[in-house]
Amino acid sequence: MGPGEQAETVIDLRGIQKWFDDNHVLRGVDLTVTRGEHVCVFGPSGSGKSTLLRTINLLEEPQRGSVRILGVEYGPGVDGEVGRGRAPAKQLRQHVGMVFQQFNLFPHMTVLDNVAIALRRVRGVDRAEAEERAARQLRRVGLLQKVSAYPSQLSGGQQQRVAIARALVLDPDVMLFDEPTSALDPELVGEVLGAMRDLAETGMTMVVVTHEMGFAREIGDQNVFMDEGVIVEQGGREIYTDSREARTRDFIRAVL
């Protein structure tokens, strides 16, 4: 990037508010993510991290706020009136890949089909090419030898790497990770973080909700501490060593 050149904005959230019935879960969140940036989100349980991440690909629909992806509005708008020219969620999901805490692989499909299915059924790629691209993507996460296996035959770490391949094969502009290692046995965490680290090094734009503070410290360009539905503090790596807010300090001390 040359001097004075602005990095492209991939995600732009403005005034996101979300209620589950009376429970006001997101109370006005703003977040901007530029291309190539790695954002780590942390905070106590129930603070709204998952909900925030899920609003980015509209798995949760906020009642208020603007959800702009690559400049296109998908949200209801800042004051809650439906944004004019609001684009469909399906279009948004072409740009945003997601990796879940529980992997959520399709258990009735082979590993290869898990990765190839969306290419075939959503993108209309023919079978031979879809399978080839899927196999290449699996090779990159070190699981080519498992093409013919089913998810139930894989370890948690392998399943999560398949899930990463499943999202990557669609060539997303940004990848969302919701606590991708917290369902894993401790000895399997490393292989998944390794794959994510490699991915970060390629310059993929990433938003990661995680309690792995070491990892966050390593890749986090922008680090966001959430509590009770608001962003309490955000900043660079210094947030982990000398945060301004007492709440952030307390939380970091508690998890480390």
Next chain:
Amino acid sequence: MSAATVVLAQQVVTFSPKVILDNLDLLWDGVQLTVLVSVISFGIATFLGVFVALARMSERRAVATFAAGYINILRSIPLLVFIVFIYYGVAIYFGLTFATGIQAGIFAFSLQYSAWLGEIFRSGIQAVPKGQREAAMAVGMGPVRTFVTVILPQAVRVAIPPTGNMMVGMVKDSALLYVIGVQELFRNAQLLANRTFRYFEIYLAIVVIYLVLTTTVYYGMKFLEQRLRPVDVLASVERRFAPLERRRRERLRTLRDRIAAEAPPTRIVAPEATP
């Protein structure tokens, strides 16, 4: 001691399977009709059942309530009563004439079984974790695609054993159609027995035939369940000799070996720009 008892006793003593062999064609006709009625009714009931399940889960209250009523009412009526009600009651009252008892029977079976199957399918669909739907949506599938590609195949696996039980039930229940004169297996056996007085041989024969039919259904379902089990198609010994899968195995092996041989052994890199 009455004459009839004496006759019966004699017949038990002189067990004579010849009467079966002499009337195989009549029994065979009955078997065919039993199978035909069961298969058609079950097919229609399955089709209706999917919609009953979807309606029952509908977000529209009116639709869900209607479906719940449909299920509860149909399940509460004894099947025998329902068959008679449809054939005599409804037909006469509304002046509908079912051309045959077969049609009335298929109608009654399809409706009542659609209620039972609807509930089975609903619990199958609800057994699929909600993360599956989310994962499908996240890769860009719409609601219909998600249902067909991700939810339904998993629901089917859950629903196979209870659906198999229903299918066995259908074969057995088809005997109830004797009351409206349908010449299925049981009815033909009755006619034959009344004519020949060989009650024991004939009823024993149809007991065996029902056993064969239901066992066939049972093992058919077992086979299906077995086929749908997630087993590594390349690595498992179990699948090595499955002839139907030979081409799939070949394709996977070729693909795997070809990609493995490709040039740079990159780990994760940004996916290449689509051409």
